[in-house]
Amino acid sequence: MKLLSKIYNGIxxxxxxxxxxxxxxxxxxxxxxRVKWGGFTLDWYKELFHNELIMEALWLTLQIAVLAxxxxxxxxxxxxxxxxxxxxxxxxxxxxxNNIPMVNPEIVTGISMMLMFVAIYRATGxxxxxxxxxxxxxxxxxxxxxxxxxxxxLRQMNKHMYEAALDLGCRPVPAFFKVVxxxxxxxxxxxxxxxxxxxxxxFVISYFNSGASAQNLSVTIYSMTxxxxxxxxxxxxxxxxxTVLLLLIIVNIRQVRDLNxxxxxx
Amino acid sequence: xxxxxxxxxxxxxxxxxGEPVLKNLNLSISDGEFVTLLGPSGCGKTTTLRIxxxxxxxxxxxxxxxxxxxxxxxxYKRTVNTIFQRYALFPHLNVYENVAFxxxxxxxxxxxxxxxxxxxxxxVNLKGFEKRSVAKLSGGQQQRVxxxxxxxxxxxxxxxxxxxxxxxxxxxxxxxxxxKNIQKSLGISFIYVTHDQEEALSxxxxxVVMDNGVIQQIGTPQDIYNEPQxxxxxxxxxxxxxLDGVMLEDYLVEFFGRKFSCLDAGFExxxxxxxxxxxxxxxxxxxxxxxxxxxxxxxxxxxxxxxxIVDFKGFKWLIQTTDYYPEGSTIGIVLNPEDIHIMxxxxxxxxxxxxxxxxxxxxxxxxxxxxxxAEEEAEE
Amino acid sequence: xxxxxxxxxxALWMGIFTVVPMAIVVWFAFTDETGAFTMANIAQIWQYAxxxxxxxxxxxxxxxxCLVLAYPVALSISRKSENMQRTMVMIVMLPMWMNFLLRTYxxxxxxxxxxxxxxxxxxxxxxxxxxxxxxxxTDGAIVLGMVxxxxxxxxxxxxxxxxxxxxxxxxxxxxxxxxxxxxxxxxILPLSAPGIVSGVTMVFVPAVSTFVIxxxxxxxxxxxxxxxxxxxxxxxxxxxxVGAALSLVLMVLMLLCMSMMRKxxxxxxxxxxxxx
Numbered sequence: 023m024k025l026l027s028k029i030y031n032g033i034x035x036x037x038x039x040x041x042x043x044x045x046x047x048x049x050x051x052x053x054x055x056r057v058k059w060g061g062f063t064l065d066w067y068k069e070l071f072h073n074e075l076i077m078e079a080l081w082l083t084l085q086i087a088v089l090a091x092x093x094x095x096x097x098x099x100x101x102x103x104x105x106x107x108x109x110x111x112x113x114x115x116x117x118x119x120n121n122i123p124m125v126n127p128e129i130v131t132g133i134s135m136m137l138m139f140v141a142i143y144r145a146t147g148x149x150x151x152x153x154x155x156x157x158x159x160x161x162x163x164x165x166x167x168x169x170x171x172x173x174x175x176l177r178q179m180n181k182h183m184y185e186a187a188l189d190l191g192c193r194p195v196p197a198f199f200k201v202v203x204x205x206x207x208x209x210x211x212x213x214x215x216x217x218x219x220x221x222x223x224x225f226v227i228s229y230f231n232s233g234a235s236a237q238n239l240s241v242t243i244y245s246m247t248x249x250x251x252x253x254x255x256x257x258x259x260x261x262x263x264x265t266v267l268l269l270l271i272i273v274n275i276r277q278v279r280d281l282n283x284x285x286x287x288x
Numbered sequence: 289x290x291x292x293x294x295x296x297x298x299x300x301x302x303x304x305x306g307e308p309v310l311k312n313l314n315l316s317i318s319d320g321e322f323v324t325l326l327g328p329s330g331c332g333k334t335t336t337l338r339i340x341x342x343x344x345x346x347x348x349x350x351x352x353x354x355x356x357x358x359x360x361x362x363x364y365k366r367t368v369n370t371i372f373q374r375y376a377l378f379p380h381l382n383v384y385e386n387v388a389f390x391x392x393x394x395x396x397x398x399x400x401x402x403x404x405x406x407x408x409x410x411x412v413n414l415k416g417f418e419k420r421s422v423a424k425l426s427g428g429q430q431q432r433v434x435x436x437x438x439x440x441x442x443x444x445x446x447x448x449x450x451x452x453x454x455x456x457x458x459x460x461x462x463x464x465x466x467x468k469n470i471q472k473s474l475g476i477s478f479i480y481v482t483h484d485q486e487e488a489l490s491x492x493x494x495x496v497v498m499d500n501g502v503i504q505q506i507g508t509p510q511d512i513y514n515e516p517q518x519x520x521x522x523x524x525x526x527x528x529x530x531l532d533g534v535m536l537e538d539y540l541v542e543f544f545g546r547k548f549s550c551l552d553a554g555f556e557x558x559x560x561x562x563x564x565x566x567x568x569x570x571x572x573x574x575x576x577x578x579x580x581x582x583x584x585x586x587x588x589x590x591x592x593x594x595x596x597i598v599d600f601k602g603f604k605w606l607i608q609t610t611d612y613y614p615e616g617s618t619i620g621i622v623l624n625p626e627d628i629h630i631m632x633x634x635x636x637x638x639x640x641x642x643x644x645x646x647x648x649x650x651x652x653x654x655x656x657x658x659x660x661x662a663e664e665e666a667e668e
Numbered sequence: 669x670x671x672x673x674x675x676x677x678x679a680l681w682m683g684i685f686t687v688v689p690m691a692i693v694v695w696f697a698f699t700d701e702t703g704a705f706t707m708a709n710i711a712q713i714w715q716y717a718x719x720x721x722x723x724x725x726x727x728x729x730x731x732x733x734c735l736v737l738a739y740p741v742a743l744s745i746s747r748k749s750e751n752m753q754r755t756m757v758m759i760v761m762l763p764m765w766m767n768f769l770l771r772t773y774x775x776x777x778x779x780x781x782x783x784x785x786x787x788x789x790x791x792x793x794x795x796x797x798x799x800x801x802x803x804x805x806t807d808g809a810i811v812l813g814m815v816x817x818x819x820x821x822x823x824x825x826x827x828x829x830x831x832x833x834x835x836x837x838x839x840x841x842x843x844x845x846x847x848x849x850x851x852x853x854x855x856i857l858p859l860s861a862p863g864i865v866s867g868v869t870m871v872f873v874p875a876v877s878t879f880v881i882x883x884x885x886x887x888x889x890x891x892x893x894x895x896x897x898x899x900x901x902x903x904x905x906x907x908x909x910v911g912a913a914l915s916l917v918l919m920v921l922m923l924l925c926m927s928m929m930r931k932x933x934x935x936x937x938x939x940x941x942x943x944x
Binding site: 180182185186189191200205 | 342364369370372373374378380390393
């Protein structure tokens, strides 16, 4: 039975990683054909870095991801703190609102924001589709991830710690920064990392909210799939895979450390 | 302890989710007094403490510090400090910084902080622990850091919310003595919350017994024990046999068809009363020599004494005695006037004092439930 | 903590960027280009009824396949040691966080007529040197793409719930005489129900509403509702009003399906717990 389960798991994992492995292997393929093997080369990586279109898109994507991560983390952490001290009905309402972007089909979220920006533009002439609209959209779908990471940390915290700070004469806002924030920091950071990754990777919402000048990486790749595709894409995939792998490992190590700290405290 | 009232609670009422938790509470604390709020889980003692600390605003009534109304004064401006049940130390700071926290908020000089922290750590016997991480300390050590942290702020009143509940028995007893000593040496008021009556009796100058949001009795430990005012107090503190009786006239009470002299007066002629007799006060003699005779139905060895359940015409008494009387034997008892205590009838009459359902397991069950409920209450 | 006001920026932001857009969708759905009220857009929905049905059918199919494939994996991970669990969860999560466009795109390389799989089959001799198994641009490819993309989203919630299953409950069942199959059917399966609901929730909605997968792997032969909506907003045939109506109906349909599922389960922050 155990052998059966190992084999089964192996098949599933192979299924999950097959395409990725293909991408990685062929990123080193010395041949114009996407799938015929022609020898090992790093040329595609060099081509990648010379491809202005992709590089610009990458730069834009990074900018958006960092900004979205930072802003959504601030708003999201404050939201979690506020919602945590709300009573039943209000809290349910807020959490319901928080869930909307996560529960709605992405395409609906994407077009709904697009329509709003269009409406605003038609009415006022402001907010042309571009960097700003893209950023606003990204921040919006990132916030729920932050909230969902910080809330559990707030619950785990000993409630009396904040009261103890007040009790010792600290005003509410400094007390938050001195006592609560250090405690929830693991959640805040994981939330920020998640927001960053979600933004980096986003396609659907960006697709509907980009401007001619503001296309993120995924949208750029999509527009490239219409023409003959070059293996630079494979090189790009490999690099992205490496980055995400690194990020995930970091998140994981942090979680292990955090778990151990929790255990020590009991 | 002088008579100056530093804290006064007048007509305090608080409800949570529509449920009244405190009903018309009146209480005053004197300077230098060790007051204990004692009662079962849910009686409102922690709520009272939190009102004094400033974490809860009463729905009605007033809180006075030194004669000034402080209802609207937030917690961080009040000169009281709290010891929380699970200590609530700051895990990301070491012992020194935890104790120094309040002083850093007040922007005291580094020198002053150093002096005070050292003094406080010595006071709680934690000298040399400055650099330690609080997560690695034992329960008792964490407790003492919490005390040092609160006292470093030089409060007029220290509030303690069941601080010893999480410690094991031996440590608890040691800490009780230490806390009492600290209070005496500093001369400040301690307001102590617990459901453990032994703790209350051993440490306090004044005990406030509460049940269901209402103060049942306020008095010295001796008063509370020897002169309980109603069946609840009589049962909550120590063990009591509580019977129905009639006060024929001053110093004379009748129960079980017999007249007994006692030391209480001030009741109406022929007033129905609750009669309290402590199990350890009952003398067992030969049946012929006794005021009453009964049948031993159950004997449990408790180490210090035997818990002996005796049936007197259907009513079961608990007698604590160092002599062994086997089950099934008939015994007689003698009741001296000073062992009989009379109380007015109250809403609690008839609820306590009969040992028909006595059993060791029930006792322990009761304790376990109380402990679990206490934990839950403390979680709020 | 009286710090409710900390959530004000959040409430404002989400109000403006989540709630208002929804209202605007509704507005567009019920008006025409001039802004006048009309039900014409909604009426046009009937044209696409078939597409809705197809999409829901394919989404459901993909969801069920995901569930069946994911369940044993989740179960076996949850029985492993803590360190193994963490590693395996990471292995499962990693593809999820890779750009899904690129992953889908990679399947193209595999499924194409000159793709790897066909090359492999030719090499094996299963098919002739000139022949190829028609895999890409079929609805099978779309379902495959969906299953591939969403499998981790099914594994993780299942695993998350199973990991919290107290081993002692299983031991108690065995102690009372149940064999492995009975333990599974009577104890593990019912207790993993919240995970099943979570996983289905996380897979069904994206599966039904996808448009990239159907475009890349199905060509223009198979239009799912996502594709239709996309054409309404991008390119020549665009009609915001009809597009809004289509989106509105899609949203309502998904809400209906989800609330039917909520009745089965109470789960609240399951999403958050799974995300960690």
